[in-house]
Amino acid sequence: MNKTISDIAQLAGVAKSTVSRFLNGGSVSEDTRQKIERIIKQYNYVPNTFAQSLKAKKTSIIGTVVPRLDSFATSQTLIGIDEELRTNQYQMLIANTSQDMHREIDAIYDFARQKVSGIILLAAEVTEAHLKAVEEIGIPVLLVGQQHERLHSLVHNDDQAGYDMGKYVVEKGHRQIVYIGVTERDQAVGIHRRQGFQRAIAEYGGSGCDVTYYETSFKMSEAIVTAEAILRDNKPSIIVGATDNIALGVMKTAFSNKIRIPHELSVAGFGGYDITEMIHPALTTVKFHYLQAGKLAASHMIRQVTGEPVEKQTILDVELIPRESVDNV
Amino acid sequence: MNKTISDIAQLAGVAKSTVSRFLNGGSVSEDTRQKIERIIKQYNYVPNTFAQSLKAKKTSIIGTVVPRLDSFATSQTLIGIDEELRTNQYQMLIANTSQDMHREIDAIYDFARQKVSGIILLAAEVTEAHLKAVEEIGIPVLLVGQQHERLHSLVHNDDQAGYDMGKYVVEKGHRQIVYIGVTERDQAVGIHRRQGFQRAIAEYGGSGCDVTYYETSFKMSEAIVTAEAILRDNKPSIIVGATDNIALGVMKTAFSNKIRIPHELSVAGFGGYDITEMIHPALTTVKFHYLQAGKLAASHMIRQVTGEPVEKQTILDVELIPRESVDNV
DNA sequence: CTGAAAGCGCTTACAG
DNA sequence: CTGAAAGCGCTTACAG
Numbered sequence: 001m002n003k004t005i006s007d008i009a010q011l012a013g014v015a016k017s018t019v020s021r022f023l024n025g026g027s028v029s030e031d032t033r034q035k036i037e038r039i040i041k042q043y044n045y046v047p048n049t050f051a052q053s054l055k056a057k058k059t060s061i062i063g064t065v066v067p068r069l070d071s072f073a074t075s076q077t078l079i080g081i082d083e084e085l086r087t088n089q090y091q092m093l094i095a096n097t098s099q100d101m102h103r104e105i106d107a108i109y110d111f112a113r114q115k116v117s118g119i120i121l122l123a124a125e126v127t128e129a130h131l132k133a134v135e136e137i138g139i140p141v142l143l144v145g146q147q148h149e150r151l152h153s154l155v156h157n158d159d160q161a162g163y164d165m166g167k168y169v170v171e172k173g174h175r176q177i178v179y180i181g182v183t184e185r186d187q188a189v190g191i192h193r194r195q196g197f198q199r200a201i202a203e204y205g206g207s208g209c210d211v212t213y214y215e216t217s218f219k220m221s222e223a224i225v226t227a228e229a230i231l232r233d234n235k236p237s238i239i240v241g242a243t244d245n246i247a248l249g250v251m252k253t254a255f256s257n258k259i260r261i262p263h264e265l266s267v268a269g270f271g272g273y274d275i276t277e278m279i280h281p282a283l284t285t286v287k288f289h290y291l292q293a294g295k296l297a298a299s300h301m302i303r304q305v306t307g308e309p310v311e312k313q314t315i316l317d318v319e320l321i322p323r324e325s326v327d328n329v
Numbered sequence: 330m331n332k333t334i335s336d337i338a339q340l341a342g343v344a345k346s347t348v349s350r351f352l353n354g355g356s357v358s359e360d361t362r363q364k365i366e367r368i369i370k371q372y373n374y375v376p377n378t379f380a381q382s383l384k385a386k387k388t389s390i391i392g393t394v395v396p397r398l399d400s401f402a403t404s405q406t407l408i409g410i411d412e413e414l415r416t417n418q419y420q421m422l423i424a425n426t427s428q429d430m431h432r433e434i435d436a437i438y439d440f441a442r443q444k445v446s447g448i449i450l451l452a453a454e455v456t457e458a459h460l461k462a463v464e465e466i467g468i469p470v471l472l473v474g475q476q477h478e479r480l481h482s483l484v485h486n487d488d489q490a491g492y493d494m495g496k497y498v499v500e501k502g503h504r505q506i507v508y509i510g511v512t513e514r515d516q517a518v519g520i521h522r523r524q525g526f527q528r529a530i531a532e533y534g535g536s537g538c539d540v541t542y543y544e545t546s547f548k549m550s551e552a553i554v555t556a557e558a559i560l561r562d563n564k565p566s567i568i569v570g571a572t573d574n575i576a577l578g579v580m581k582t583a584f585s586n587k588i589r590i591p592h593e594l595s596v597a598g599f600g601g602y603d604i605t606e607m608i609h610p611a612l613t614t615v616k617f618h619y620l621q622a623g624k625l626a627a628s629h630m631i632r633q634v635t636g637e638p639v640e641k642q643t644i645l646d647v648e649l650i651p652r653e654s655v656d657n658v
Numbered sequence: 659c660t661g662a663a664a665g666c667g668c669t670t671a672c673a674g
Numbered sequence: 675c676t677g678a679a680a681g682c683g684c685t686t687a688c689a690g
Contacts, residue, residue, distance in 0.1 A: 004667055015677040020669055029675055046442055050383040051667035054682050069408050075399040082398075082425050094423050096411050113375055220607060248607050255609035274399075278549060278577050279608050280584035333683055344661040349685055358659055380683035383666050 003043045012039045063093045063111035064120045072273040080294020105129050112137035117305045124186045140304035144297050146188050154314045158188045161286040161318040162196025170204040173329040177211040178236040223249025244271035262327035281324035332372045341368045392422045392440035393449045401602040409623020441466035446634045453515045469633035473626050475517050483643045487517045490615040490647040491525025499533040502658040506540040507565040552578025573600035591656035610653035
């Protein structure tokens, strides 16, 4: 059945160390090169990965830890990572943690056991346990979506995103504003995004601007509950959700309560999910470049793995997309 | 740094074959069991996967081939597979082919090289090349979402889905019907789903029922183009899309053309994507149980791998969900 | 129940 | 440039 390096060596009339050298780009004479190449083609030989890894003690696998599989952001980022790794002969291994932090830590150690060459971490939150794990395993790690001074990271410009949105909202004439955020444990979304928003409001809003902040989870269902409560005791002209999902939850709530968007209530979000331009009214949002983030993450990871210099932190641009869900007041 | 089985053996004062036997559930005396266990705990020993696989020539990895990562159906199915595999100490490896059939075939061979124990194939289309690959690798394969007499498979009841929808549409009084399908190369969606629909129309529709069939791709953007064309030269009371994405494209087109849903045009789809109940009007659809399909696929796969008997074909129930997008006429 | 030995398919110094 | 040999960390008959 499957040929081994010994078979190939024998068939080509050389030693297996020579075949191995050929395989790994070492120098061999033109003559032997041809012999070996021919046999390899002929028998369609491919080296056994396990044997390689056992000796080399490393692999060309990059592990990616994701908090969930069913989100636009995750899918797009993964696709980007996968494409870039593939073109560089690396393989992607995915560990889905279903938002369970213990599994996140476990996944890091598991990847280390499997001798992945590097780990890309899409975490919502970076705890001491994360840092400890990263330190212990001694494998390059790249954080995506969050930043931390002790780790390499690649982030979307959340502060800018919040700022652009805040500025836009004020310029559209909104003064009764509700911002639904998320937990501060998620620094990128919970803190930076909101702070950028606040900063813009402070700069452009003037004194008559009234902003109320609420907190909800990343789930649409909870966003609906939160939105229900808000609309019961508040009369904002706009609700800004910290994610498109939250904004979608707000829209759903408005529909249920026969509140017309954007005439009676404007809504905006963050993310730039595909679906946001399919719905009616189309959602105003700040688009993050997830696909590009994934590709960049992969190429940075490869540089880390191969020991090339690589920037400690990369910040990706964002883009405000005005659509129908925000009205002029 | 990392201990090997020899270290453990030495530390415990036994031979490494004994440790190995202990690890693999062979019989050891109570006494040695305790000694070994203690050392393993103490040093947090975990066997090297590569060495294991090199000898055993197989792994506890199940490869999953998916046509795309950014779809509700795929994500949900993957989550189901992953959860079930995890609880059974198997690992999931994902190969995303971005709808490129060559990569699909390559992925099968790649998985074989990596000695995965089984392959779960989420393919839209089964060609001779697929069958050849499956045969050549000699590894258990389970097809999900499509059926084929030569392969184990797990499918959603597409015929029933189409039938339920057809019946529902007729019962709601629709007689001017447009059905937007997809290529017949995708047998499940392109043929079975449509045929079920046709069958119901034939049974319940009577003579005055006019159904026109169109074909589009799985992309929303193309669905929009198709829908534009349809609405230009046709005046149906309802458009049924073969997938929720197509239905979403139809809705978008209706919105753009100021056609009110469902008063002027009803719309329905298939899939039961989460988003379909968040939008307004909420989309009438037939729900497939992707998560359950994933779990079942994983458990069937494990049975195939371990040589237990397993049904050649499994058909999963579907569920019609009437919502706001379909009007009574 | 236990251990010594061979071997899985590679790679890596080390000689020549 | 090339080859013989050792070794990566396991498992698996085979004796005892």
